[in-house]
Amino acid sequence: MVSFIIDGKKVEAEAGANVLQVARKYGIVIPTLCCHESVAPSGACRLCVVEVKKGKRTRIVTSCLYPVDEGIVVETKTDRVLNVRRLVMQLLMARCPESEVLKDMAKEMGIEPQPAFHPDTDKGKCVLCRLCVKACEDVVGASAIGLSGRGKNKKVGAPFMEDSKTCIGCGACAYICPTEHIIMESTDSKRKIWGRTFKMQPCDKCGRYFAPVDQLKFISDKTGTPMTELAVCMSCK
Amino acid sequence: MSKINTLEDLNKAAKRGLESIIPSKTKVMVGMATSGIASGAQEVYNALAEEIKKRKLDIILSKTGAMGMDCIEPLVDVLQPNKPRLAYSKVTAKKVPEIIDQIVKGAVNGNKPAYRMDEEEFICLNENKPYLKGPVPKDLEGIPKIGDVSFYKKQMKLATRNCGMINYESIDEYIAKGGYFSLLKALTKMQPDEIIDEVIASGLRGRGGGGFQAGIKWQTCRRAHGDIKYVICNGDEGDPGAYMDRSVMEGDPHSVIEGMIIGAYAIGSSQGFIYVRNEYPLAVANLQRALDQAREYGLLGKNILNTGFDFDLKIGKGAGAFVCGESTALMTSLEGKAGEPRAKYIHTVEHGLWDRPSNLNNVETWANVPAIISRGAKWFSSIGCKNNSGTKVFCLVGKINNIGMVEVPMGIPLKEIIYEIGGGIPGGKKYKAVQTGGPSGGCLPDSLIDISVDFDSLWDAGSMMGSGGMIVMDETTCMVDIARYFIDFLEFESCGKCVPCREGVYRMNEILNDICDGKGKAGDVELLESMSQGIVDGALCALGSTAANPVLSTLKYFRDEYVAHVRDKKCPAGVCKALIRFSVSDEKCTGCGVCLKKCPTECISGEKKKTHVIDQTKCIKCGVCKESCKFDAIIVE
Numbered sequence: 001m002v003s004f005i006i007d008g009k010k011v012e013a014e015a016g017a018n019v020l021q022v023a024r025k026y027g028i029v030i031p032t033l034c035c036h037e038s039v040a041p042s043g044a045c046r047l048c049v050v051e052v053k054k055g056k057r058t059r060i061v062t063s064c065l066y067p068v069d070e071g072i073v074v075e076t077k078t079d080r081v082l083n084v085r086r087l088v089m090q091l092l093m094a095r096c097p098e099s100e101v102l103k104d105m106a107k108e109m110g111i112e113p114q115p116a117f118h119p120d121t122d123k124g125k126c127v128l129c130r131l132c133v134k135a136c137e138d139v140v141g142a143s144a145i146g147l148s149g150r151g152k153n154k155k156v157g158a159p160f161m162e163d164s165k166t167c168i169g170c171g172a173c174a175y176i177c178p179t180e181h182i183i184m185e186s187t188d189s190k191r192k193i194w195g196r197t198f199k200m201q202p203c204d205k206c207g208r209y210f211a212p213v214d215q216l217k218f219i220s221d222k223t224g225t226p227m228t229e230l231a232v233c234m235s236c237k
Numbered sequence: 238m239s240k241i242n243t244l245e246d247l248n249k250a251a252k253r254g255l256e257s258i259i260p261s262k263t264k265v266m267v268g269m270a271t272s273g274i275a276s277g278a279q280e281v282y283n284a285l286a287e288e289i290k291k292r293k294l295d296i297i298l299s300k301t302g303a304m305g306m307d308c309i310e311p312l313v314d315v316l317q318p319n320k321p322r323l324a325y326s327k328v329t330a331k332k333v334p335e336i337i338d339q340i341v342k343g344a345v346n347g348n349k350p351a352y353r354m355d356e357e358e359f360i361c362l363n364e365n366k367p368y369l370k371g372p373v374p375k376d377l378e379g380i381p382k383i384g385d386v387s388f389y390k391k392q393m394k395l396a397t398r399n400c401g402m403i404n405y406e407s408i409d410e411y412i413a414k415g416g417y418f419s420l421l422k423a424l425t426k427m428q429p430d431e432i433i434d435e436v437i438a439s440g441l442r443g444r445g446g447g448g449f450q451a452g453i454k455w456q457t458c459r460r461a462h463g464d465i466k467y468v469i470c471n472g473d474e475g476d477p478g479a480y481m482d483r484s485v486m487e488g489d490p491h492s493v494i495e496g497m498i499i500g501a502y503a504i505g506s507s508q509g510f511i512y513v514r515n516e517y518p519l520a521v522a523n524l525q526r527a528l529d530q531a532r533e534y535g536l537l538g539k540n541i542l543n544t545g546f547d548f549d550l551k552i553g554k555g556a557g558a559f560v561c562g563e564s565t566a567l568m569t570s571l572e573g574k575a576g577e578p579r580a581k582y583i584h585t586v587e588h589g590l591w592d593r594p595s596n597l598n599n600v601e602t603w604a605n606v607p608a609i610i611s612r613g614a615k616w617f618s619s620i621g622c623k624n625n626s627g628t629k630v631f632c633l634v635g636k637i638n639n640i641g642m643v644e645v646p647m648g649i650p651l652k653e654i655i656y657e658i659g660g661g662i663p664g665g666k667k668y669k670a671v672q673t674g675g676p677s678g679g680c681l682p683d684s685l686i687d688i689s690v691d692f693d694s695l696w697d698a699g700s701m702m703g704s705g706g707m708i709v710m711d712e713t714t715c716m717v718d719i720a721r722y723f724i725d726f727l728e729f730e731s732c733g734k735c736v737p738c739r740e741g742v743y744r745m746n747e748i749l750n751d752i753c754d755g756k757g758k759a760g761d762v763e764l765l766e767s768m769s770q771g772i773v774d775g776a777l778c779a780l781g782s783t784a785a786n787p788v789l790s791t792l793k794y795f796r797d798e799y800v801a802h803v804r805d806k807k808c809p810a811g812v813c814k815a816l817i818r819f820s821v822s823d824e825k826c827t828g829c830g831v832c833l834k835k836c837p838t839e840c841i842s843g844e845k846k847k848t849h850v851i852d853q854t855k856c857i858k859c860g861v862c863k864e865s866c867k868f869d870a871i872i873v874e
Binding site for chain 1: 558560575579580582583728729730731732733734735736737739740741743744747748758760761764767768770771772774775776777
């Protein structure tokens, strides 16, 4: 266990934890976009920055990555911190002017759009938080989507931006997307995502369509469980 | 070639090497680094080979790296027994027969060499070996000694000690210069901790930009947990106008390799990587050849120098991303993934390449190591200034007379680099600023011309040492335009992982473009300032957190130029097209008609011997009229 100070409060945490986890445990609100409990933090969005004093040195760090340490002093709402968060929010609002999620977040944080930034029209609602890519690679194990290009032209998509061949239609990317950029269209028997239409599997017992056939095949291949066993929905299991 | 196992074996190779460095017959060397090849050295080399063959002459034709004075390349050095070594500059294939004539006659007439060398310095061996035996021949007395040439006078070559001196294809020549003797000393006479202590005592700081104490880094890596450790050389030099590391990798690849083997032994590593950008094909080829040679001699691989120490090196080729010069991005790229940095709260010396302790230094740092081991920490720390020992290699480019690569003791006043080594500003123009530290560095104005060039002074002035680029600007350079240029470069090179760098630099570029296009608004300068602070604080890696420096430093020293652009809609340097206007001076125009003929849009009119007029509606502000006017009659406002 290490003890340290956060916003004037003395706190304790397991060694190896990061500042964000501890702050949230103690009810301190730190905004994030690229952080999710299912995947490892990447430090991409920079909203979670805080100011840390360690010894004589004070600096801005990313709380989702910064490991707690004995005796550090963390401040989560200094002017420097708020300046970074404001800049990040204004930049993202200019990138994704249609995103209601961003607008709501900004409103809560008391941040107005920066009129000097000409809004982009070609980025959709994607803030490049990379949660979808990480979920697909690290949680699902399909690696159907990835990041290509660099700088402001970086993009999430299937290889060569063609219709994905390896996507299993599980929809994890759409569920984890914080800004509702990834669109998944579902009807009872069909699901459309990443340029492909997936056939849904009806439950052997209740007949309800519950998962893409490709996803069940993927699970069957990985785990060795026969398809017949997988063709039953969670409610009927 | 048999393996080198003992001091005696090494001495034998050195003897062979010395015979080829200072041979008993005539040798002609062509500077064939990229700087030479770019100015036509390959054609010169081919012409020399042909001429020697045609006349059936017994002359050795050899290649060497870059001496540094790029502005006078291609360089051809002629070394005849017992005579000074002569350097012919700006040689063309056409001039080759004449040079050969002079060699055959043994007399210099007509084609005058730029300088002569009477002896060669063997830094690692602490001795000078003479080319010249006896007095200087009468016909060569008028040729300046290299040490008297202002470009070289204040230089001191340690990291580039062999560049332009030895044949980069010959390991024996490298050994003759004292190469691999340091390795033998380290492996047979020193304990790893002793080597680390020596490097710490030398005060060697990382030459890649950060300036962190190399010895301390080695020590931390040695002490880090893990049985597999890596040493890495960062050869991903990407700053515009910087090519120090390229020159070392091309001209003296073994110095880097030897430094790395010594470092690996000190740290406890058995595998290393040299990461080179693939845009440096000659560096890659020369390094690869050198690695093969070292392996053949038993200086790499299993049981190096019969000491039981195993170590090998591989080249990793970069795919042209500037960000891969950042250590964590470089390691990610080496792992085969897209080169993106990660936060360094846990240092790479503990968790680096494939999560193993990894020690990364840049090319120049590694190249200094053999010299430190052979000459000792005390010698090395006696060079330079307080907390900044040794030398630093810089590339002096831009609006400067002597364009080239220079190596100077740390702490040299900037003024001496610009005006003595660099020979001042061309065309009688006024010096305005120098950009140091690459795109993430800053611009130093005339008021700081006396600044001591070292890590700490440059940092305090709002710039940085960086890897060593120095871009000189004169009065015709617009500082807002320069900031825009670098920000544009950084926008293009941002990896796109974190928001402040990816989106922030892009928006700054938009604002700077607006300012240069005459669309600047009140508040733009303040917005740039506040954004800069947000980017400095908020970006993930060192590239991002220094990305605002070009704006911050130009704002610090040249704020009035920004104000002129935004408020007065004027570009004081006469660069930003939207803010300038070309006209003809009634007083100075002679009506010669040259501008009228040269103007691509035919917007200049006027009778012979009468003042000409520019039609503003058709003028595209290309500046051709101004360049072509001999009477300085074109006014730019």
